Amino acid sequence: MKRVPCSGCSLLCDDIIVRSDGIFIDEVIGACIKGKEHFDQVIAKNRITNPTFRADHTLKKIDWNQAYIKAIELIKKAKKPLLYGFSTASCEAQLKGIQLAEKINGHIDSNSSICQGKIIEKSKSVGLTLTTIGEVINKVDLIILWGANPAESIPRLLNKALFSRGKFRMTGREIKTLIIIDPVQSASFGVMGVRDLSLLIEPNKDIDLIRVLKEECCATDSIPSEGVAGIDKDDLKRLLLHLTGAEYGVIVVGQGLLKPTGDSDTLQEFLELIEMINSRQKKGRISLIMMGGHYNMAGFDHVALANYGQSGSLNFINNQLEETETNTIDKMNNEDFDLSIIVGTDPISHLPANLSSKLMKHPIIVIDNKKSATGDVADLFLPSAITGIECGGLSYRLDHIPIELQKIIDSPNNIPSDEVILSEILKRLTDGGP
C-alpha cells in the first residue's frame, strides 16, 4: 500500500491509497469518481500506446525514432508555431515546452489563459487575496461558490472545505455557512443546509450584484428595496452580512464568473470588491480560490512567471521573449500560426468550431496520454505517460501549493513522459538533425 497524490484534477488529493506491485494497480482507495477514472485511464480500451503519423488521410503506427524525425520535419517547416495546452503536464514538461517555444520562435500558452489566468492577469492592477486548502480546513467559516459547481468538476473540494473539521473549526460543517451564487441549481446545491444561502442570480447579471455590493458593503441599511439581479432584498442583506462579518471567508471562483461579459469588466470589479471588503474588515478577511480544473493549470503560470517573468502568452521572436498583447485565441482566430503543438488538451472539442476549423487547416502535433478529437485529426500523435501514475513530476494545486507527483507503475510499451518527449525534440533540434 502506498499513499500518493491523485492527478485526476487540480485538487491533487494527497490522501489516496494505492495497492500496486509496480506493474499493475490492484486497488485505489479514497479517490472520487474523477480520480478513479483517472487511474482507470492506464488500461483504458482506447489508449494509444504507439506514435502515429498521418499518411494518405489515415494515422499509421510508426516507431519513436521515426516519430521524432517527423516532429522535427514539421517544426522545421513552420515559421510561426503555436504551442498550447500544458495544463495536464508536469512543471518540468511545461518548462521544456517553453524552452522549445523559445528555440523555434513560437507562441506558447496554457489553458489557464482562457480560465483562471484571466484573474491572475487582472490581479496585476488590483491585487489578489489567495488562500490554501489547509487554511480553509482550519479557519473558514464562510464558503461562497460563485459560478462554480465543484460537486461535478472537483468532487472532493467540498469534502475538504465544507465537511472537514479544522484546528479552529472543530465543530466542522455546523460552523460553516455555504452560499452559492449561480443562475442554475447545480449539483453543488445538493449539500446545502438550512442556514446556507442559495442565490439564483439572473444570467449575466453578476456585474450588477458586484456593483451593488461595492456600493453597499459597509452600509447594510441602504440595500435597494427591489433587490438586484433576481436576488431579493433580504437575501442580499444576508449576503452582505456574511461577506462583511465572516472571520475567514473564501470565494471559490468558477467559469460562471470568468465568462466574458461584453463591455463590463466583471473580474476587475469583482477583485476590487474583495479588496474593498478586506480593507474595511476589522476582524476577518475574504480570500479566493480559483477553480481551474486541469491538475497543473496553476503550474504553467508559476513556471512561466518564475523563468520568463510573464505568466502566460509567451511569444518568442529571434529566440527572445517579445512583449505582446496577443493571446492564443487571437493567434488562432487571425490564423497567425502555421503549426500547432498541442500538449495534454483537446482544443478541437473545447473551442468554438470556427477556431477548430482554423486549427485543422495547419499541421497539428499532439502529445497526450489519451485519445481526443484533436488527436484524431492530428498529423502526428505522440502518446505520453500519465503523470502522477506512470511518471513523477511537480504540479501546483488549485491553491498554488506545489505537490510532488509520484510514479507508481511503468507505462505500457515504455511510453515516455511529456517531459522526455519535449526534451528529445529540443535535443534533436539543438543538435541540428532530425
Next chain:
Amino acid sequence: MEFTLNTIRKVDNDQAREFAFGDDKSLKEKLAIVILNPEDIKQLNVKPGSIVKIYNDTGFVNVKIIQDKKVPLKMAMMPVSIWSNQLTRVINNDLVYKNIEIKIEADDEPILDYKSILQKIKEGS
C-alpha cells in the same frame, strides 16, 4: 423559441471519459444533448428524447432533448463538446461559452455523428 445557452461540465456527460472508455456511439449519446426545463419542452411541442435543431448566427446543431426541472425557464444547457461548440463563438478575442442567444425548434434531421461533425468542422461550414 428563443433561449439562452450555457455550456457546462457534468460528471455523467464527460467527453474525456467517452474518448477513453467509450466509442463514437456513446460519445454522441452522452454529449449531443440539450437539457431543458419540462415547461419549455412542452412549449416546443416536443418530448424528452426528441431531436431539436439549435441555431444562432454562429452555426447550428441537432441534439437530443433531456429534461431537468432544475434548469431555469428559457435556459438551455449543453455539456462542453464538439456539438455544443457549433454554437459557441469568439467575440473581441474572448471565448463566449455562456449566455449565448440561441433558437430551438423541433426537427426531424438526425444528429450528426462524431466523424461527420469533425468533417463539418474541417470543411469550415
